[in-house]
Amino acid sequence: MAQPDDAPAIRPQGLLDQSAAAWIVLGVLLLFTFSMWRFFDAQLEDRSHDRFQHQVDNARSALKNRMQAYEQVLNGTAGLFAASTEVSRAEFRRYVESLELDEALPGIQGTGFTLMVPGTQRPAHVAAVRAEGFPDYRIHPEGERDTYSTILYLEPFEGRNLRAFGYDMYSEPIRREAMNRARDTGRAAVSGKVVLVQETEDDLQAGFLIYLPVYRDNDVDDVLSRRALLHGFVYSPFRAHDLMQGVFGNSSGDTSRNTSGTTTHDVEIEVYDLEADPRNLLYSSRTPDHTPRFTTDRMVEFGGRVWVLRIGSSAQFEQDVRHSEPYLVLLAGIVVDILIFAVIYGSIRHRRKMRRSAARLAESRDEFRTLVENVPGVVFRCAPQPPWRILHINKGILDLTGEPPEHFMGQAHSLAEVIHPDDRPRFEETMMSSILGRTPYEAEFRVRSRFGRIHWVSARGQGVFDRNGSARWMDGVMLDITERRAAEAAIRQLAFIDPLTQLPNRRFLLDRLRQALANSDRTRLFGALLFIDLDHFKDVNDTLGHEAGDSVLTEISQRLKHGVREGDTVARLGGDEFIVMLENLGDKAEDAVEKAEAIAGKILAELGEPLTVGGHAVTATPSIGISIFCGQDPGADELIQRADRAMYRAKAAGRNRIEHHLAF
Numbered sequence: 001m002a003q004p005d006d007a008p009a010i011r012p013q014g015l016l017d018q019s020a021a022a023w024i025v026l027g028v029l030l031l032f033t034f035s036m037w038r039f040f041d042a043q044l045e046d047r048s049h050d051r052f053q054h055q056v057d058n059a060r061s062a063l064k065n066r067m068q069a070y071e072q073v074l075n076g077t078a079g080l081f082a083a084s085t086e087v088s089r090a091e092f093r094r095y096v097e098s099l100e101l102d103e104a105l106p107g108i109q110g111t112g113f114t115l116m117v118p119g120t121q122r123p124a125h126v127a128a129v130r131a132e133g134f135p136d137y138r139i140h141p142e143g144e145r146d147t148y149s150t151i152l153y154l155e156p157f158e159g160r161n162l163r164a165f166g167y168d169m170y171s172e173p174i175r176r177e178a179m180n181r182a183r184d185t186g187r188a189a190v191s192g193k194v195v196l197v198q199e200t201e202d203d204l205q206a207g208f209l210i211y212l213p214v215y216r217d218n219d220v221d222d223v224l225s226r227r228a229l230l231h232g233f234v235y236s237p238f239r240a241h242d243l244m245q246g247v248f249g250n251s252s253g254d255t256s257r258n259t260s261g262t263t264t265h266d267v268e269i270e271v272y273d274l275e276a277d278p279r280n281l282l283y284s285s286r287t288p289d290h291t292p293r294f295t296t297d298r299m300v301e302f303g304g305r306v307w308v309l310r311i312g313s314s315a316q317f318e319q320d321v322r323h324s325e326p327y328l329v330l331l332a333g334i335v336v337d338i339l340i341f342a343v344i345y346g347s348i349r350h351r352r353k354m355r356r357s358a359a360r361l362a363e364s365r366d367e368f369r370t371l372v373e374n375v376p377g378v379v380f381r382c383a384p385q386p387p388w389r390i391l392h393i394n395k396g397i398l399d400l401t402g403e404p405p406e407h408f409m410g411q412a413h414s415l416a417e418v419i420h421p422d423d424r425p426r427f428e429e430t431m432m433s434s435i436l437g438r439t440p441y442e443a444e445f446r447v448r449s450r451f452g453r454i455h456w457v458s459a460r461g462q463g464v465f466d467r468n469g470s471a472r473w474m475d476g477v478m479l480d481i482t483e484r485r486a487a488e489a490a491i492r493q494l495a496f497i498d499p500l501t502q503l504p505n506r507r508f509l510l511d512r513l514r515q516a517l518a519n520s521d522r523t524r525l526f527g528a529l530l531f532i533d534l535d536h537f538k539d540v541n542d543t544l545g546h547e548a549g550d551s552v553l554t555e556i557s558q559r560l561k562h563g564v565r566e567g568d569t570v571a572r573l574g575g576d577e578f579i580v581m582l583e584n585l586g587d588k589a590e591d592a593v594e595k596a597e598a599i600a601g602k603i604l605a606e607l608g609e610p611l612t613v614g615g616h617a618v619t620a621t622p623s624i625g626i627s628i629f630c631g632q633d634p635g636a637d638e639l640i641q642r643a644d645r646a647m648y649r650a651k652a653a654g655r656n657r658i659e660h661h662l663a664f
């Protein structure tokens with residue numbers, strides 16, 4: 001059946017492109033997600049770094065402030081000596097105690113005064129101090145030197161500090177360098193890294209000292225006068241670790257703020273003298289095995305000395321600033337990206353499936369169309385009412401009608417037009433009955449071609465109905481059964497017609513007779529059988545030959561047919577035996593007998609007329625036996641036998657005569 005080819009074509013390249021587009025979208029989304037993650041991460045990293053820098057600044061300020069505070073203490077102590085160069089040990093102690101340094105500035109090891117003693121005055125000086133109540137006093141280390149400095153006062157004068165009493169700091173190069181610097185500048189000077197004499201084997205720490213010069217006269221304007229008038233130094237020794245702990249707090253566990261306000265758990269601090277060399281390390285709060293994420297070096301200049309603060313972020317700090325938001329953004333982003341990708345990819349796959357299905361459908365439709373076109377016969381679909389307008393029809397109709405399918409689908413012809421007019425009512429009745437009963441239909445009818453040929457067709461099919469039960473159309477297949485019909489007719493002919501005379505044979509007669517008996521039973525009208533046997537027919541065969549005998553039989557048949565009415569039956573039982581069946585002979589037996597006799601008489605007369613066969617005149621008189629019937633009894637076979645017996649009686653009585661079956 002011809003239909004427009006509207007099936008969508010598959011474009012594999014296009015689908016491939018769409019798949020690639022989905023992957024590209026995923027790539028772009030992932031790129032965007034990673035960018036967002038990096039952006040947030042960088043933002044938080046900056047904030048963390050700012051916070052770290054803030055802590056670094058705090059630490060540096062704290063150290064600087066603390067050192068300035070110590071300088072202030074020394075300035076005050078130096079002022080004590082400026083007021084009176086003869087400061088007694090008791091005055092010094094009272095003064096230092098009044099400062100309450102333990103409370104105000106924890107970490108200071110002590111506050112002291114070291115007196116410069118020329119080598120020549122050493123014995124007198126030692127004697128004077130011993131006389132003061134320190135009989136073991138001596139300047140140490142021992143040795144002859146031009147100038148000594150001796151720690152005369154050191155408060156608190158107890159514990160470790162007692163070990164420093166009498167110590168000549170000037171004899172030690174690092175201290176001497178700071179002392180000379182303080183002496184020449186008149187300002188506080190911080191020493192390099194030393195080990196304080198207070199140190200014991202226990203808890204050995206690096207140390208340093210701050211010196212502030214004390215002159216015998218306040219009028220010291222230049223280096224020479226300062227050197228000439230130097231009296232001694234007020235100073236403070238520091239155990240570096242203890243001091244820094246006071247400034248920075250205990251970074252390993254103390255999460256509170258220290259006295260300087262630094263949040264000590266955020267940073268780890270190393271303090272170096274001059275440069276970041278392990279040999280110069282003054283202090284370290286570094287945690288072993290921890291590599292800080294942020295590190296920075298800061299210089300602190302104080303008392304003519306530069307310290308390097310190497311500050312790193314602590315593990316605690318890094319723990320605090322570790323934010324999960326960027327990772328959540330990353331994770332959520334990836335999930336959303338994958339979801340979007342899944343939706344796009346799924347949609348593409350779905351479209352691909354749909355296209356494949358459509359292609360398969362189109363393919364199978366084409367195959368079906370080919371199948372329908374190639375089916376022997378006519379496949380059609382028509383409107384469900386006369387004149388059965390054709391909706392679809394295959395090319396088989398061309399063979400039947402000589403018209404191409406287009407003429408039918410273009411509505412130039414309807415189905416009714418090609419059906420033989422005699423068959424149309426039967427066809428329409430069949431179709432309407434199928435529609436009403438919603439049952440399959442089957443009809444045989446004749447179709448006329450445009451060339452006048454008649455084809456017998458068998459149509460089978462059924463209607464297609466909508467939800468309301470109304471027929472939408474009728475589908476069907478027509479097969480050309482012309483040959484079958486002819487074959488059937490031939491078979492029927494052979495089965496029921498005597499081939500020589502073309503009269504119904506015995507089987508046909510029996511069928512007709514039974515039908516007649518049934519009719520008679522219903523109508524109660526009489527009928528009769530005339531059993532006719534030709535007299536001495538054998539002689540014809542014997543004298544003129546079998547063919548001549550056939551001709552005689554044929555001629556006799558014609559005469560018999562002409563001798564009866566249209567509705568009466570003339571049959572040949574075989575040989576030279578014939579039966580004439582008469583119906584509707586009235587409702588009285590006498591009348592029926594009379595009429596049967598009249599017809600038998602007429603036959604007797606007609607057959608008695610000579611006929612010419614092969615130039616020979618032949619006379620074939622008959623002997624006729626009559627049996628009358630009304631209703632089913634006694635049955636077809638018995639009726640024939642009765643007529644036969646009557647016929648034999650006619651033979652016996654001399655032939656060429658009529659006899660009745662005696663009993664009725």
Ligand SMILES: Nc1nc2c(ncn2[C@@H]2O[C@H](COP(=O)(O)OP(=O)(O)OP(=O)(O)O)[C@@H](O)[C@H]2O)c(=O)[nH]1
Pocket residue numbers: 500533534535536537538539541545546547548549550553574575576651655
């Ligand atoms: N030519 C021809 N002869 C046939 C045919 N069928 C039967 N016969 C012959 O018809 C003859 C019938 O003979 P019967 O009816 O027995 O005897 P009859 O000679 O007619 O004599 P009666 O019937 O006693 O008067 C036989 O010789 C058959 O061979 C046929 O189809 N054609």
